[in-house]
Amino acid sequence: MSWQKVLSNNGYRVSGPRRLVMELLAESAQPMTPLEIYQALSQSGRALGMVSVYRALELLAELGLVCVVYNPNGSSGYVAGSAGHHHHILCKRCHRTITFAGSEDLSDLIQRVEAETNFRVSDHLLQLYGICPECQKISADTVEDN
Amino acid sequence: MSWQKVLSNNGYRVSGPRRLVMELLAESAQPMTPLEIYQALSQSGRALGMVSVYRALELLAELGLVCVVYNPNGSSGYVAGSAGHHHHILCKRCHRTITFAGSEDLSDLIQRVEAETNFRVSDHLLQLYGICPECQKISADTVEDN
DNA sequence: AGCCTTATTGATAATCTTTTTCAATAAGGG
DNA sequence: CCCTTATTGAAAAAGATTATCAATAAGGCT
Secondary structure (H helix, E strand, O other): OOHHHHHHHOOOOOOHHHHHHHHHHHHOOOOEOHHHHHHHHHHOOOOOOHHHHHHHHHHHHHOOOEEEEEOOOOOEEEEEOOOOOEEEEEEOOOOOEEEEEOOHHHHHHHHHHHHHHOOEEEEEEEEEEEEOHHHHHHHHHOOOOO | OOHHHHHHHOOOOOOHHHHHHHHHHHHOOOOEOHHHHHHHHHHOOOOOOHHHHHHHHHHHHHOOOEEEEEOOOOOEEEEEOOOOOEEEEEEOOOOOEEEEEOOHHHHHHHHHHHHHHOOEEEEEEEEEEEEOHHHHHHHHHOOOOO
């Protein structure tokens, strides 16, 4: 289902600012902060208010159309979200972020933890960090490592 | 190794504010924000500057003595960190947070994702969310669910 | 135990981020 | 094409974080 449809079906309008934010994130390989989004759109002439960026992100996140990802250093940003259960993997070098499908791979771990802690687990946050294929090539050329 | 030792060994002093923050987090069952830490210490008479809370947290986090945990709603807080590879599980009802040991449980998943994406995975962020034993009891009594 | 060096603190101010307010605008149904 | 009302944007308020620098205190040394 298109993001426009998701908005409509939930009683929200497909407005200019929401479209701009959504399309920008869909094109971006890296997570973006509200400020980065605002600046990128301003510079490309498609101006909109900073406040609208915040409001658009808040709504889109609530509807699951964008996701928050956390950098290893503590900062965070938004990426366009695909439907269904999924997680993100993030390049520590260039910050390129892509999605991978969630699966039952965690169920063993979750069962173990439930048994150990007596918590009942309903949800989780999982992100992987590493080096993307492109940056691996660069590493192979130059000697620098990280 | 004690947190005092970790500070000393890295050339830092075991100062009052660092002690206060460290001990407060060690006693707290829930993650705390800088402001909450500041207020809790102020109210119990052990006053210190807000700035010192930030600086203490920054240093303690850098040394791995405290960890950041993310709430499902996007807010985040600090908890005292145990040594070694571990993760956190967090009660959605009362925010009680405890640690569970990291293990090789993710290696299958990581291998699968590396194969799918060609990323080289070096690190990860994993947190579980659920209901703690105490809050499960309360749920059993009252009818409300979440 | 007391001194000395210097890392650390805390108050203030500056900066940056996010939220509130409310009149003006525009989305989309009729 | 109009009308209703959700949404926007500018400005201001509120909140969070960081920089500055003189005063303080930690811990090595004697």
